[in-house]
Amino acid sequence: MEAEMEMEERSKPIAIFMAFGTKGDVYPIANLGHHLAGKHVAYHPVLSPPVLSTDQNHETTTGSGLLELSFSLQKRMVTKEHRRECYSLVQRIFGCGQSLDGDFIVINFFALEGWSLAETFRVRCIVAAPYVVPYSAPSSFERHFKKELPLLYRYLQEATTNKVGWKDVIHWMWPLFTDSWGSWRCDDLNLSPCPFTILSFVNMGFLKYPQAFLHVLQTVIEITSYRFILFTAGFEALDAAVRMIVAEASSCSSQTQLSEDCISLFSSQLFCFTGYFRAIQVAVSKMFGCNSSWGQISGTTAAALHAGIPQVVCPFMLDQFYWAERMFWLGVAPEPLKRDQLLPDKNDDMSIREAANVLSRAINDALSPKVKACAIELAERISLENGVLEAVKTLKEELGCPD
Numbered sequence: 450m451e452a453e454m455e456m457e458e459r460s461k462p463i464a465i466f467m468a469f470g471t472k473g474d475v476y477p478i479a480n481l482g483h484h485l486a487g488k489h490v491a492y493h494p495v496l497s498p499p500v501l502s503t504d505q506n507h508e509t510t511t512g513s514g515l516l517e518l519s520f521s522l523q524k525r526m527v528t529k530e531h532r533r534e535c536y537s538l539v540q541r542i543f544g545c546g547q548s549l550d551g552d553f554i555v556i557n558f559f560a561l562e563g564w565s566l567a568e569t570f571r572v573r574c575i576v577a578a579p580y581v582v583p584y585s586a587p588s589s590f591e592r593h594f595k596k597e598l599p600l601l602y603r604y605l606q607e608a609t610t611n612k613v614g615w616k617d618v619i620h621w622m623w624p625l626f627t628d629s630w631g632s633w634r635c636d637d638l639n640l641s642p643c644p645f646t647i648l649s650f651v652n653m654g655f656l657k658y659p660q661a662f663l664h665v666l667q668t669v670i671e672i673t674s675y676r677f678i679l680f681t682a683g684f685e686a687l688d689a690a691v692r693m694i695v696a697e698a699s700s701c702s703s704q705t706q707l708s709e710d711c712i713s714l715f716s717s718q719l720f721c722f723t724g725y726f727r728a729i730q731v732a733v734s735k736m737f738g739c740n741s742s743w744g745q746i747s748g749t750t751a752a753a754l755h756a757g758i759p760q761v762v763c764p765f766m767l768d769q770f771y772w773a774e775r776m777f778w779l780g781v782a783p784e785p786l787k788r789d790q791l792l793p794d795k796n797d798d799m800s801i802r803e804a805a806n807v808l809s810r811a812i813n814d815a816l817s818p819k820v821k822a823c824a825i826e827l828a829e830r831i832s833l834e835n836g837v838l839e840a841v842k843t844l845k846e847e848l849g850c851p852d
Contacts, residue, residue, distance in 0.1 A: 462551025463542060467535075469495070470559040473748025478557050478577060480837045485844065495534050532633055535562045536569075543570035553848070558621055561630070569638050575847065576621065577840060584771075586623040594618075594626065598643065659690035661796040663714070668805035670718045675812060679721045688723045750776065757828030759815040761808070763791045780823035783814035 466482035468475040543552065553573035556563035567574035595602045608614035613622075622644070624630060631642035666677055681687040691712055712721045750772045753760050763786035764773040773785035790807040793800035814820065844850075 460549075462549045462553070464552070465539065465542060465554045465563070467554055467560040467563040468557040470557065471748050473751055474557055474559055476748070477837070477840070478555060481555065481577060481840050481844065484837055484841045493538050495531070495538065528629070532562055532637070536566060536637070539563075539566045539570065543572060548572050551848070555844075561625060564622075564625060564644060565630070565634050565638055565640060568640060568644070575844065577844070586619055590623055590626075591619065601643070658793065658796045659684075659687040660693065661793045661801055662687075662791075663690055663694060663719075664796075664801045665791070665793065665804045665808065666719055667715050668801055669809050669812070670715055672805060672809045673812065675718075677719045679719060681721065681723050691721045691723060754781065754824075754827060754831055757825040759820045759824045761811045761815045762786065763788060779827060781820060781827060783811050783820070786811055 464482065464485065466478050468478035539554075548571050552570075553575055554563045554567045555575045555577050558576070558578050564574050602615070605613070605615040605618055618626075625644040630644070634640040634644065635642045666679070669675060670677070681691065691714070694714060695712055710722055712723065713719065714721060750760070760776050760782040762769075762773040762776055762782050764770040765788060770785075773782070776782035777784055786807065789804075791804060793804050
């Protein structure tokens, strides 16, 4: 989260750029703010709520001992603290006096808090996103909306192109009409539950059997002789599985501790970077010729596209499904893998062999001349673009700012 902070000169407008998600979600908004405000930018990190897995146990200590919290309660607690922190920061910026006509908040699709906070402090809200929304409203949403809010529904249907209309609601705004957002607006922000009071925008918890996953990669290596680099992203269970394999084969030269964070397994065919290792994936991909991502996110996608590297994608949640289908449609990746095709539900030889066969075929498809050519062609087209400057130009035109 970033803002242009010039509180001593309130003759000048303030802009808040509010973005949550992965690096691929946050960096475009951060770059937009930097190009728009230059050196007059202050950065304020806000902890994004993690993606919780129902397979994880969340416990807390009470007077009677350990009490396991339900998944839904844990999620509510995290969300409440996240929204409280967002409100506190925006209040420090806009709560010190009268807002100016030029004040505004820019948000991405994962920072919908900004819409209600903009209404609270009476400033404009602008939605900026480098891609379309990767999820859709429930099939019954429009029917219930029309029944509950008939006048608003009619207004939105008849709205002109320069106003928020029904297309915006069904495209990205519909979560704001759910009970979770409505109760926060009403109970904490003292706003109407309806977000139209003013009318003027990877978690590894899915990995149940880390050792089975590593054995899938081992089997793929045996089938294809490919080499892999694995980033565990600090997932403790996967880190532990890597070190367990090392311990079990400590007398075998096929496992080597190259550094504190890097371990080579399976005759130096699999390099495991444990912990929060900060490596440049594009450089690694260029070494091996293919980017295989489990739980593809926008930053990983962009890195592979810029490098002209074919991709193998296995989506798990949220926008990962959008990116997986998009890469397949563009011709830079084979058909997305299903989760059970990569991560076996059972840690047995048959399940591991089946998963390894599917992954091997996917990698072979990704390395076909046709897919490699598509990846190189798309990288050349992307290299001619400057998305940030184009977004800055559009934003300035919308706000009436001089060049």
